[in-house]
Amino acid sequence: MAATQYPQALQHVMSFFSRLPGVGRRSAERLALAMMAWPEQQTEQFGQALLELKNKVRPCAVCGNYAEDELCAICQDPDRQRGVLCVVEQASQIIVLENSGSYKGLYHVLGGKLSPLSGKGPEELRIKELAVRLRQGEISEMIIATSPDVEGEATAHYLAQEFAALPMTITRIASGVPAGADLNFADAATITMALSGRHKL
Ligand SMILES: [Zn+2]
Incomplete structure (x- = not known):
């Protein structure tokens, strides 16, 4: 049966x-x-x-965050620091950073990280859009908050090289506080430490 x-x-x-x-x-x-x-x-x-x-819900036309209008709530907020830009892999990571309360700048969503094995090159990420924003000259610091794994590190170094000539500071959030801290799962204290412990690339 x-x-x-x-x-x-x-x-x-x-x-x-x-x-x-x-x-x-x-x-x-x-x-x-x-x-x-x-x-x-x-x-x-x-x-x-x-x-x-x-x-x-659609991607923000500027940063790629979740948005209900053309621009997301963060890009529209006049109180954000417009000179600091934090680069993340996914829009969901913005929520995590926001909840930590320790960041007041703008964001840029890459839509992933470089991954030669799965065929994800620079063209597949929102790097062109990032270049347009950076070349407008308003950003004085770009904080790269890609994940602390091999692909995330490779992406961070690619971005640092790609935009090295621009007149701004490029920093990388501290990782290994604690070891292998992943933005997706980190608590507010860990994120605050990762941000305040950022170093120049
Ligand atoms: Zn936005």
Whole structure:
């Protein structure tokens, strides 16, 4: 006798959940079953929210951060220090840095890091966009906050060389405080230390 299976519509929802990072088959099952208990109106609102995620949130035209308008909230904020630019791999890392409360400058999202093995070269990153911003001459310090692994270091050195001729200071956030600190998982104290311990490249 065939094993009992969930109805197809339920399996369909589970298959979507299980594509998310950190969600295994069992978690996907639990999430989908929990949603079965939702009132219809809430399920509709959830569907609507998913659609809006794609329709309303887009990359900021300047820095690549999540934005609902052409520019993100940080680029629009007149109180940010406009002379300091922090380069990160992903927009999600901006939230982590912001939550630490220890940075008041601007950002630039690269969209990844250099990775010859997976075919990610400078052309695949938002380096051209970065060059345009830097050549406007308002940035006096560029802080490179790519991850402390081999590819993140290679990306940092590439950027430092590429923009060495520009009249600005290029710094790298301190890593190894503690060893292997990753921006995605670091707490506020670690980020504050990584920023204040930055060194010239
Ligand atoms: Zn922006």
